[in-house]
Amino acid sequence: MRLGRLLAVGAGVLAARYALREVRTSPAAPALERTNYRGRTVTLAAGPALAVGAATAGALGAGSAPAGAAALLAGVGAGAVGLYDDVVGARPEQKAAKGFAGHLAALREGRVTAGMVKVAGVGAAGLGAAALLAADARVAAHPRRRRAGTVGRGLDVLLGAGVVAGTANLVNLLDLRPGRALKSGMLLGGPLAVGPYGGIAAGAVGAAAGLVADDLGERVMLGDSGANALGALLGVSLAARTGPLGRAGALAVLAALTAASEKVSFTQVIARTPGLRHLDELGRLAD
Numbered sequence: 001m002r003l004g005r006l007l008a009v010g011a012g013v014l015a016a017r018y019a020l021r022e023v024r025t026s027p028a029a030p031a032l033e034r035t036n037y038r039g040r041t042v043t044l045a046a047g048p049a050l051a052v053g054a055a056t057a058g059a060l061g062a063g064s065a066p067a068g069a070a071a072l073l074a075g076v077g078a079g080a081v082g083l084y085d086d087v088v089g090a091r092p093e094q095k096a097a098k099g100f101a102g103h104l105a106a107l108r109e110g111r112v113t114a115g116m117v118k119v120a121g122v123g124a125a126g127l128g129a130a131a132l133l134a135a136d137a138r139v140a141a142h143p144r145r146r147r148a149g150t151v152g153r154g155l156d157v158l159l160g161a162g163v164v165a166g167t168a169n170l171v172n173l174l175d176l177r178p179g180r181a182l183k184s185g186m187l188l189g190g191p192l193a194v195g196p197y198g199g200i201a202a203g204a205v206g207a208a209a210g211l212v213a214d215d216l217g218e219r220v221m222l223g224d225s226g227a228n229a230l231g232a233l234l235g236v237s238l239a240a241r242t243g244p245l246g247r248a249g250a251l252a253v254l255a256a257l258t259a260a261s262e263k264v265s266f267t268q269v270i271a272r273t274p275g276l277r278h279l280d281e282l283g284r285l286a287d
Contacts, residue, residue, distance in 0.1 A: 044083075047227075051078070067197055081120075082118055159251055168230075180270075
């Protein structure tokens with residue numbers, strides 16, 4: 001079991017590094033260049049590289065075909081719609097809509113923003129992943145699931161989808177400074193890599209580890225593509241190992257953190273908390 005997890009980590013590192021090289025040398029590379037918060041030119045190539053690397057390694061380490069398919073769908077799906085938002089959302093006409101409330105307001109006006117496409121896409125990927133997990137015999141064998149009827153099983157799938165989408169959104173909310181989202185993903189993924197379906201998290205952790213030096217060095221950035229994909233894969237690993245009550249509890253925590261982000265700046269909280277501040281700054285370029 002330990003060897004399998006280590007192999008998943010190694011596969012994640014190698015797959016993410018290979019994908020990063022391919023994206024950076026592709027014809028699309030110039031369109032992925034952005035200016036970060038300090039005015040440095042970086043590339044969003046790390047986003048699709050992490051999505052592909054983490055999803056591939058996570059699927060290989062999943063331990064069953066349905067769980068592997070769930071990892072692929074969540075990672076690649078969330079990464080793809082995140083990349084769409086990274087590219088299309090950068091257009092001037094898209095920048096007026098800020099946050100979920102802004103995207104909803106635009107939708108009421110008859111405009112579908114890139115951000116709303118991302119929200120819907122991540123939700124659909126989470127729903128598909130949760131449905132695939134429900135087809136996995138090991139997940140379905142949970143005692144509470146065996147006693148559940150059709151409505152109960154449907155609710156369980158919805159809770160799983162919420163965990164996948166909520167974790168994707170949380171990691172994305174943290175992607176405001178170099179290395180922060182990847183560090184957070186590795187810290188969350190470490191415990192998830194132990195136990196049932198830990199190979200999914202191990203693959204995601206490996207991909208994050210393979211890119212963190214470039215992120216901290218401000219040569220790349222994750223963007224919505226990488227942050228959403230990393231969070232979605234960790235959400236799949238979390239949903240796969242929890243029953244309905246566990247999924248409901250995890251979703252409640254994710255919802256509370258998301259709601260808090262609308263009122264409180266996570267960056268300011270980290271800056272005011274010594275331990276978090278030191279961890280956040282570890283390895284980052286000096287100001």
